[in-house]
Amino acid sequence: MEIQTCRSFAPSLSRLLTVSALSLLLGQTDALAYTVKTTFPRLGGTKYGAPHAYSDPSAQAQLAKLDYVLIDFFPNWGSVTKMRDTVKAIKAKNPNIVIVDYVIQETIHNTYAGLKPFRDKLDAEHWWLYQNGGGGTKVGPDGAVSTTNFTSSAPKDANGERWNTWFAKYVYNSVWSKVPELDGTFTDNVFWKPRVNGDWNGTAHRIARRIRRSIPRSARA
Known part of the structure; x- marks a missing residue:
């Protein structure tokens, strides 16, 4: 299993945000029940691409060598029991490791079967860009x-949720509350500006709707 690791960080925005987020976590060691490494070097890794071999004991042993790691509990990869057992198994080998769940709400894969619940919800609520x-x-x-x-310009569903709040609750209910x-x-994929162009605030749709309402029904196509 290949694990991407890093010992030092170049001054890029994305890595700076990563370091900042981890610094906030590492700065709260007094509230934790274990000891987070605060000296250098710290060895971090990312493992959220295929193959997802988290349940493999040999993979868990490799991950446990790190000081902190990002892993991806993608939908339908395994039962809640398997998710929690995986985290507990890694922490049993390294009680001081920091394990962070990797999520992405900015884009959704078009065909991956495990993400179908997301695509169905996005289709139903018109939450795509x-x-x-x-x-x-x-x-x-x-x-x-x-x-x-x-x-916050996206439409609301029947429960008053937009994609950003619905996704956050989904992650909590399906991962955090279980593990x-x-x-x-x-x-x-949190960027300082959008990386693609689109009608983010639905302006074109609202203008077209207003124009259509201003046309007499008898004259509408």
């Missing part, structure tokens, strides 16, 4: 994924 308004052609950085409208041994959540 569209070229124009609240429907039609979806926008994405490439052909593999589509971008979600995670802003209390986790130490944090890492949200990927």
Whole structure:
């Protein structure tokens, strides 16, 4: 199993945010029941790509060598018991490791079967980022994924939720409430400006709707 590791950080924004987030966590060691390493070097790793071999004892042994690690509890990868058992097994080998759940709400894969519940909800509520308004052609950085409208301009569902709040509750209910041994959540793809163009606030859709309402019914196509 390949694990991406790093010992030092270049001064890039994404890594700076990562360091800042981990610093906040590491700065609260007094409140933890274990000892987080605060001296250098700290060895960190990311393991959220295929193959997802988290339940493999040899993979767990490799992960346990790190000081902190990002892992991906993607939907349907395993039961709640397997998720929690995986974290507990790694921490049994290294009680002081910091294990952070990797999540991404900015884009959703277009075909991966495990993400179908997300795609179904996004389709039903029109929570994708569209070229124009609240429907039609979806926008994405490439052909593999589509971008979600995670802003406060997205429409609300029947429970008053937008994608950003619905996703947060989903992660809590399906992961955090089931695996209390986790130490944090890492949200990927948080950019200082959008990396794709789209109708983020639904302006085109609202303008078209207003124009349509101004046209007499007898004259509408």
